[in-house]
Amino acid sequence: MRPARSAYDWRRSVATPVLFIHGLWLHASSWEPWNRLFTEAGYETQAPGWPGDGDTVEASRANPAAIGDHGIDDVVEHYAAIIEQLPEAPILIGHSFGGMIAQKLLGQDRARAAIAIDAAQIKGVLPVPLSALKATLPVFRNPANLHRAVSLTAEQFRFAFANTVSEEESQQLFDQWTIPAPGKPLFEAATANFNPHSPAKVDTGNQTRGPLLLIASGKDHTVPESVTRATLKQYRHSEAVTDIITFADKAHSLTIDSGWREVAGTCLTWLKEQNL
Template sequence: MTDQRTPVVLIHGLWLHSSSWQPWTELLLAEGFAPLAPGWPGEPDNASDARSHPETMASAGIDEVTEHYATLIAALPAAPVLIGHSFGGLIAQKLLGLGLARAAVAIAPAPIKGVAPLPLSQLRSAAPVLRNPANRTRAVSLTAGRFRYAFGNAVPRQESDALFEAYAIPAPGRPLFQAAFANFSRSSPAAVDTRNTRRGPLLLMSGRRDHTVPDVVTRAAYKLYGGSTAITDLEQFPDRGHSLVVDQGWRAVAGCALGWLARQGITGRSTTAGL
């Protein structure tokens, strides 16, 4: 019997393991969806192994990650909803622009080509990678202190440290370099088809205390969609940082996403039959 549930593909960003989506997958299952939280290309099955073998993820760039998820989507019984965080939000936007998803939620998404603001906090968050050109071909780890600045600045230190221990993994440097120089490249992999009028609805979310993807960056991305008649919405969380999908307040973010999907007519039971 064909599964009639609406598929949801959860796409994580840099420095978090795919297991960080577990609370979301449990909630989505309870809401009648069919969630999947696959890792990036080469990502080991658990955070411990990922820390022990960073070389398995070192070569992944934006195009490779996009193709990885596009292949997974092609095997699904129906067009999925995409929920992406950070660089996962950028990948979700690319896939939506390509017409491979029913809808997308991009949470604190990494900047797409055309986004101009470059706040100091964003530069500081990316500094462990961008300060060394050799990191283009490496997977780079954060310390607990750098994780607190980049992810956990809006939660107590104890919670930030617990999230670091549970989910932090090395991240490939290549996507950060690609995004950082996107506006200087005619064919940047960080480019998204923001003018596509036939794509599904898109929700962009931001945390106003986010150091890694500050609210002004997400708002700039939102403005780039002004030339499309397709639905594009923006939701801002005043007291949230980059850890908003994994910290103690994750359920409010998930609830907002589910409420928005419901307003688009998208629930756990699929009413469409494929891509």
């Protein structure tokens, strides 16, 4: 008798492209376990970095000047150019600011579907919890960081990302995956509701876009669950599929910490339910 298969242990007959989009302070290589799992499930995967990122964590840390001063529009155009080279519209899976980028591209009809995990605040979302302000303070404490790349300390990373795992695991994740991040996207998101042409604006009213899954984490300091639920409300005027799943005991590190497989498996299951 064959062993029982897990909820995400299945293969597709056609290799649909999946594009993983990282957020601030994590290198694209942090998606490697997801790449392997989704490839095993029959998808054609890739995880390109943001403009200015080095090919490795070490290269990115060595050249923060190349990373600095890239805003939301730069990143959207960067991934749009990658999508143009694909044989068909991809499924986008983004974390944090990568989740915002995925939503923007989906709203522009550049993707077949999108999954936004603990996605950064889009224009129209009003709650700014104190924990989110504390998590982004390393950027906002200096206005000059608008045009710079900023690194987190291990202590700052633990608060912003890894507050639900052990100190040992938090340090390991910090050492393995973190890179400097441009401050500009955070400044753009912070002023979005005062700027009618904000790059943080997403076409949430698009009726013909592909399905969207929002994933929230109940213990996330950087993007609290209240922000994700407020994001969901922004889509209330669209009849396109918009779902939400909450992981009550997870934090912002949910894509990279020891519990990542549960999150990835949930994403695969949702894609299967959408016939993707």
